[in-house]
Amino acid sequence: MVKNHAVAINPLYWMKQVGGNFMYGWLKYPFVLGSDLAGEVVGVGASVSRFKVGDRVIGQAVGMDKKRNRSAEGAFQEYTVLLAHMAAPIPDSLAYERAAVLPLGLSTAACGLFEKDQLALNHPSANPKPTGKTLLIWGGSTSVGSSAIQLAVAAGYEVITTCLPRNFDYVKKLGASQAFDYNSPTVVSDISKAFQGKTSAGALAIGQGSTEACLDILPACQGNKFVSIASFPIDFQQFTQGLPILQFLRQVPKIVGFIVSMLFKARTRRIGTxxxxxxxxMNNEVSQLIYADFLPRALAEGQFVATPAPHVIGKHLGFLQAALDAQRQGVSAQKVVVSL
Ligand SMILES: NC(=O)c1ccc[n+]([C@@H]2O[C@H](COP(=O)([O-])OP(=O)(O)OC[C@H]3O[C@@H](n4cnc5c(N)ncnc54)[C@H](OP(=O)(O)O)[C@@H]3O)[C@@H](O)[C@H]2O)c1
Incomplete structure (x- = not known):
């Protein structure tokens, strides 16, 4: 059990607020949302040996997962029960507000990159051996993308990514070799050219429009043709006041169009998705790989940094709604955080 000192906001929570039962329909009000926390261990289970009372940790709280569905495991409260294998110690020099930006973005990136039914890349290590392969990460300046770039580089891959030009330096500092503006009308052909002579490790698609673009780029590439998809094509930004069902029904044509087009392109172009x-x-070896084997050492040695930068909205649980609203309004290479 952790006493929380900082929690971070993911788009999912305001999507649940506006999407009602169309998002995570198994979560019924009242429920404690929240996945990302940093804090201090105040109690450990009898079988836990990796942690002791007083340790500074981050963790991904999994109470919102369908199989857990448990408010005690939600981050947006003063104390949260964590699964020990979804938590990691953090260096004393790393502020809780900075550390809290990591968990869900990091886990999502790790699932896409390393799970066996996703891109199944080599694992990250302290001294990565170059694989000679290049990974496309569409949406490198998102929270998910910021962790994905660092993990892929630490696993020996070259990374080509997309973001707005103002974030080109940011993603390159994280290890990307090239960055492209996802709004450019020539972005698909520009990235296809950048892949010439390279061997693809596949693509991680983050953000609206990312899957479609990756499915257009990969056919011309040599190597792995597989897209791990982080973003579902419902645009919850379009949800306004009113019944979620009406808002949802308005998006049905877009969702159906996305799925039909994705399946058609993937099948005809022989791309796995x-x-x-x-x-x-939390149910496979990737949690151990990330939270026990890689992250504690990589954070301590500076091989992996907690990013994007926290944007702290306030110091009290009462700031959570303002924080959700701020996340919904949009962030750029930032993570909205509430300090406790
Ligand atoms: N499947 C899962 O389990 C899971 C888990 C977590 C998140 N997600 C999804 O992953 C996505 C990213 O989540 P996050 O928390 O990392 O987001 P985030 O950090 O809040 O994303 C903000 C960033 O999105 C970028 N962006 C905006 N529109 C984009 C587009 N069309 N293509 C690429 N990048 C775009 C912006 O980059 P610039 O400022 O450079 O434009 C901004 O930095 C969301 O769609 C979220 O729903 C999925």
Whole structure:
């Protein structure tokens, strides 16, 4: 059990607020949302040996997962029960507000990159051996993308990514070799050219429009043709006041169009696809890989940094709604955080 000192906001929570039962329909009000936390261990279960009372940790709270469905495991409260294998110690020099930006984005990236039914890349290590392969990460300046770039580089891959030009330096500092503006009308052909002579490790698709673009780029590439998809094509930004069912029905043509087009392109172009669900790692070896084997050492040695930068909205649980609203209004290479 952790006493929370900082929690971070993911788009999922305001999507649940506006989408009602169309998002995570198994979560019924009242429920404690929240996945990302940083804090201090105040109690450990009898079988837990990796942690002791007083340790500074981050963790991905998994109470919102369908199989857990448990408010005690939600982050938006003062104390949260974590699964020990979904938590990691953090260095003393790392502020809780900075550390809290990581968990769900990191886990989602790790699921897409390393799970066996996703891109199944080599694992990250302290001294990565170059694989000679290049990964496309569409949406590198998102929280998910910021972790994905660092993990892929630490696993020995070259990374080509997309973001707005103002974030080109940011993604390159994280290790991307090239960055492209996802709004450019020539972005698909520009990235296809950048892949010439390279061997593809596949693509991680993050953000609206990312899957379609990756499915257009991969056919011309040599190597792995697989897209791990982080973003579902419902645009919850379009949800306004009113019944969620009416808002949802308005998006049905777009969703059906996306699925038909995705299946058609994937099948005719022989590209594998799979949707990511950012809690599946708790049931496989990827949680151990990330939270025990890689992250504690990589954070301590500076090989992996907690990013994007936190934007702290306030210091009290009462700031959560303002924080959700701020996330919904949009962030750029930032993570909205509430300090406790
Ligand atoms: N499947 C899962 O389990 C799972 C888990 C977590 C998140 N997600 C999804 O992953 C996506 C990213 O989540 P997040 O928390 O990482 O987001 P985030 O950090 O809040 O995303 C903000 C960033 O999105 C970028 N962006 C905006 N529109 C984009 C587009 N069309 N293509 C690429 N990038 C775009 C912006 O980059 P610029 O400022 O450079 O434009 C901004 O930095 C969301 O769609 C979220 O729903 C899925």
């Amino acid at each position: 799979n949707f990511i669900f950012g809690t599946t790692l």
